[in-house]
Amino acid sequence: MSENFSRRDFLKLAGLGAATTAVLTGCGPASRFVRREPYMQMPEYTYNGLSTYYATTCRECAAGCGLVVRTMQGRAIKTEGNTNHPLNLGKTCARGQATLQGLYNPDRVTDPIQKARGTALGRESGNLLDWDAAIQVAADALGKHKPEEIAFLLGLAPDHLDDLVRELAEATGINPPLRFGALSMFEARATLSRAAENLFGKSGIPYFDIGGAQVVFSFGANFLETWLSPVSYTRGFAQMREALSKRRGTFVQFEPRLSSTGAKADEWIPIRPGTEALVALTIGRLAFELIGGALPRAFSDVDPMQAAAKSGVKLETLQRLAALFAGSPHSLAIPGGPALGLKNGLSVAEAVLALNAIPNNFGKPGGVFFSAPAPGQMESSRAASTREMRDFITKLADGDIKVLFIHGVNPVFELPAEMGFKDALQNVEQVISFATFPDETALEADFILPDHHGLESWGYQQVGTGTAQSVLSGAQPVVSPFYNTRATVDVLLAAAKLAGGAFAQALPYVDEVAFVQHRIAPLMRESGGPFSAPEIGAFSAYFQQHGGWWKKGTDLLPPNPADVLNRDLDQTESEFVGEGEFFLVPFVSPTLAEAGANKPWLQELPDPTTTVMWNTWVEMNPATAHDLHIENEDVVVITSEAGEVEAPVYLYPAIRPDTIAIPFGQGHSSYGRYAAGRGANPADLFGLHFNQAGDLAFAGMKVTVRKTDRKQALSRMESLMGVYGEGLGQEK
Amino acid sequence: MNSKIPEIKLSEEQTGKWGMVIDQDICTGCQACVAACAMENNLSFVGEVDAGYGRSMHWIRIERFWEGEYPEVKMTPGQPMMCQQCGSAPCEPVCPAFATVHSQAEQLNLQVYNRCVGTRYCANNCPYQVRSFNWRDYVRPEPLPNQLNPDVTVRRMGVMEKCTFCIQRIHKAEDKAKSEGRELTDGEFTTACAQACPANAITFGRIDQPESLVSQLIRKHGHGVKHLEELGTLPSVTYFKGG
Numbered sequence: 001m002s003e004n005f006s007r008r009d010f011l012k013l014a015g016l017g018a019a020t021t022a023v024l025t026g027c028g029p030a031s032r033f034v035r036r037e038p039y040m041q042m043p044e045y046t047y048n049g050l051s052t053y054y055a056t057t058c059r060e061c062a063a064g065c066g067l068v069v070r071t072m073q074g075r076a077i078k079t080e081g082n083t084n085h086p087l088n089l090g091k092t093c094a095r096g097q098a099t100l101q102g103l104y105n106p107d108r109v110t111d112p113i114q115k116a117r118g119t120a121l122g123r124e125s126g127n128l129l130d131w132d133a134a135i136q137v138a139a140d141a142l143g144k145h146k147p148e149e150i151a152f153l154l155g156l157a158p159d160h161l162d163d164l165v166r167e168l169a170e171a172t173g174i175n176p177p178l179r180f181g182a183l184s185m186f187e188a189r190a191t192l193s194r195a196a197e198n199l200f201g202k203s204g205i206p207y208f209d210i211g212g213a214q215v216v217f218s219f220g221a222n223f224l225e226t227w228l229s230p231v232s233y234t235r236g237f238a239q240m241r242e243a244l245s246k247r248r249g250t251f252v253q254f255e256p257r258l259s260s261t262g263a264k265a266d267e268w269i270p271i272r273p274g275t276e277a278l279v280a281l282t283i284g285r286l287a288f289e290l291i292g293g294a295l296p297r298a299f300s301d302v303d304p305m306q307a308a309a310k311s312g313v314k315l316e317t318l319q320r321l322a323a324l325f326a327g328s329p330h331s332l333a334i335p336g337g338p339a340l341g342l343k344n345g346l347s348v349a350e351a352v353l354a355l356n357a358i359p360n361n362f363g364k365p366g367g368v369f370f371s372a373p374a375p376g377q378m379e380s381s382r383a384a385s386t387r388e389m390r391d392f393i394t395k396l397a398d399g400d401i402k403v404l405f406i407h408g409v410n411p412v413f414e415l416p417a418e419m420g421f422k423d424a425l426q427n428v429e430q431v432i433s434f435a436t437f438p439d440e441t442a443l444e445a446d447f448i449l450p451d452h453h454g455l456e457s458w459g460y461q462q463v464g465t466g467t468a469q470s471v472l473s474g475a476q477p478v479v480s481p482f483y484n485t486r487a488t489v490d491v492l493l494a495a496a497k498l499a500g501g502a503f504a505q506a507l508p509y510v511d512e513v514a515f516v517q518h519r520i521a522p523l524m525r526e527s528g529g530p531f532s533a534p535e536i537g538a539f540s541a542y543f544q545q546h547g548g549w550w551k552k553g554t555d556l557l558p559p560n561p562a563d564v565l566n567r568d569l570d571q572t573e574s575e576f577v578g579e580g581e582f583f584l585v586p587f588v589s590p591t592l593a594e595a596g597a598n599k600p601w602l603q604e605l606p607d608p609t610t611t612v613m614w615n616t617w618v619e620m621n622p623a624t625a626h627d628l629h630i631e632n633e634d635v636v637v638i639t640s641e642a643g644e645v646e647a648p649v650y651l652y653p654a655i656r657p658d659t660i661a662i663p664f665g666q667g668h669s670s671y672g673r674y675a676a677g678r679g680a681n682p683a684d685l686f687g688l689h690f691n692q693a694g695d696l697a698f699a700g701m702k703v704t705v706r707k708t709d710r711k712q713a714l715s716r717m718e719s720l721m722g723v724y725g726e727g728l729g730q731e732k
Numbered sequence: 733m734n735s736k737i738p739e740i741k742l743s744e745e746q747t748g749k750w751g752m753v754i755d756q757d758i759c760t761g762c763q764a765c766v767a768a769c770a771m772e773n774n775l776s777f778v779g780e781v782d783a784g785y786g787r788s789m790h791w792i793r794i795e796r797f798w799e800g801e802y803p804e805v806k807m808t809p810g811q812p813m814m815c816q817q818c819g820s821a822p823c824e825p826v827c828p829a830f831a832t833v834h835s836q837a838e839q840l841n842l843q844v845y846n847r848c849v850g851t852r853y854c855a856n857n858c859p860y861q862v863r864s865f866n867w868r869d870y871v872r873p874e875p876l877p878n879q880l881n882p883d884v885t886v887r888r889m890g891v892m893e894k895c896t897f898c899i900q901r902i903h904k905a906e907d908k909a910k911s912e913g914r915e916l917t918d919g920e921f922t923t924a925c926a927q928a929c930p931a932n933a934i935t936f937g938r939i940d941q942p943e944s945l946v947s948q949l950i951r952k953h954g955h956g957v958k959h960l961e962e963l964g965t966l967p968s969v970t971y972f973k974g975g
Contacts, residue, residue: 072882075878075879076878076879077879077880077881077882078771078772078879078881078924079771080927080928081927081928088930090927091764091928091929091930091932092764092768092928092930093762093764093930094762094763094764094766094767094768095767096764097764097767097768097770097771097928098767098771100771100879101876101879103879104875104876104877104878104879105876106873106874106875106876224760224762225762230762230930231930234760234762234930234931235930235931235932237758237760237931238758238930238931238932238933241757241758242758248757258805258807260760260761260762261760263761263796263807264760264761264809268805268806270802270803482875482878590762590763591763600777600779601767601770601771601775601777602767603777603780604770604777604778604779604783604788605763605766605767606763606766606793606794608760608761608762608763608794608796608810609761609796609807611796613780613783613784613788614779614780614783615780621802622802623802653798653801653802653805654798654802654805654807655802656802657802673873678780713784714784715780715781715783715784716784717788717790717793718796719786
């Protein structure tokens, strides 16, 4: 495309051709999209046999990687990474690759619909609306209620919709939007942020420069799977391991169940659940004893002998690891994953972060930083902790909220059933969902006003962590909307206009693109960006063409290390809830994550450690299973204080005998044909116990396991004869 | 022997044209390559039951094995396994329909779908177990077919398929270079798996050119391994073992 003729200008012209449509629907935005044309009326820049490529942002998780999507004749053919995007540098994960199976999913919500709550989606179960009526519904919902009775629940990604609703809330007094996702629960983001606040005097998600480290100790952090920003952390891991240019880095993982991240470690320490903080502090003490000098207050109280006994890690091992950690100026300790989902998760996070004071790597290459703030990122805009979600649900149950708008999150599935989100909705007069797919939460709504798929949408997303640069990732439609859906921002703008009063004044934007331009306009005055333009039209075109805006050079902030070790750190073991004999480690499926289950190719990807496809399994140590007379694929019932879950057993050689593990991601009751009725949801087991920072103590349970007399075959990539000779009938 | 059928040279020195280098030390087993391959090459998904029978259509899979017992247990480094594009391929001579043949121009093992009659001899004879057979016409409900890559044939029941080293990308890049009157340069394009790999564990390129990135990596690393080399298959994929 020529430089003085922007894509936006082109689309304006293309829009003239589509004027009839625009008049009929009464909307400008339709003209912004490239339409699918029959071959006879091909738009002049589209040639048979040539692809066009559009830069946009991946919406499969909240990391915000840049994509370039190959399209052909108005169809999206393949997603690739955007090689210029600082977060992923041209790479993608499996979920990013499979995003087209969401776009062209056969079970999308195709039209705005009014329906009875709890019914499956079908033309017979609800009234299809036209968009004018649908917008009127949203307008009435806004205009006919008191501001404090209106609430928005949004997904984890800090995007332009979040900014719009925040603006609306500030101007009108409705409740500020809550952002939540199952990943923020499993990553315990609030805990990480609080630990940073306690140690460094400033909250925020830390950034770990794995690529520059020589020794990495990870306490449960699953940074090669779904944690925070997996593509960029995987790149960091590869740099750390790169043996050709420098000494190969060493990686040690501490966790009771070997995760797919832990499988890449040079050494796996199967630590007793609950002793993570104790072990971290012990390593700190032993390391300081090796270095010499006065023992700092943080590490002075631990007794290595006792720690070894409690954690099940030999004293010699602890000493060896301490020597390894103390022996490099580029050692790095990372807290994350199930280790933070303990009742003492905050203590674990603090103890592990404090280890970084031994090489004092704060703000240095290979060390700990604060993530670079994205352009426009506000301190107040952070994801809700699970306890904040519980408080919100209490408000819903009390009838304080009359209208609830839900976008980009599926709380009925993602939150523990015990939290009662579904029941609380009974006390909300009107629930309006913007879901793209008929997920469990959308089915509980009165109206579904479907948003476009991410690849059909305008917008931007702040990149919260994962890169040294300050990045605002740009999104544009790569294809025209496939169904009769409409951008949620456009719906809200139109509804606010209809609602009148403060609402109309709060959002004076013509449409979604105008709003995005309004928000990115301040970047025109910033220096250090990848492009510049004198006026917003051209700037906005460059923004879409490049896939976003980022500053050259690092914007990472060094934490203040002054007081890290000059404090008492809690070493007590975590308490566990429940009477069972097994520790339960729930983990996010590395291939499905929280919302991948509706994409058939993600279902057919083998889990990296077990190679199981299409289902849920329970991991159990073979020795334990032998004692309990449990064989592979025997269905067991796991019982916690909160509920029961049934799933077949997978004999997993790399898990502690006193621990079982179960992946999160399956167990949908709706969400399309590929997800519904498949596997089990471990969130049904979670009781309402929180760590000190308000994140759910999802790994702080003890459960019982009962064998049933049923078997269920698990589809797996590995040969059934492979692991223990079961296929040969040799199992004891 | 019919003089029109070229005789396959069986020499130790013979190298292919295109090759791959895989660093298992940094492969995390994340399955991004598997998904990328499926999206690029119009692979069918087969569903839970058929996948359980080992009929899934993965052209690339990540192998992993266990060593030792708890607590000294270790998972071996992820081993992406795809068609090794053998210089002397066991699959080729057994095909009665000449559906699996050697490309003289590209030095690749071709699979000609419209010749394949589904004897599955080639899969039986492949020591790497990388061929997958279409046991059914697998259903892609509308509108999923919209994402099909027009550069790649959609296969039907009774046809064998396997990794092609993304031959459609090779041809596209060669055509482009030719139309611009120049030689194809190393790194100008890559396969879908290598392009997606977040760890950069897979590198694709010309193994017959000493200055190409793959050749440099093989030299630099020094101890690359070719799988089942002792069978005389002359594979084009070199693995760097982890650890």
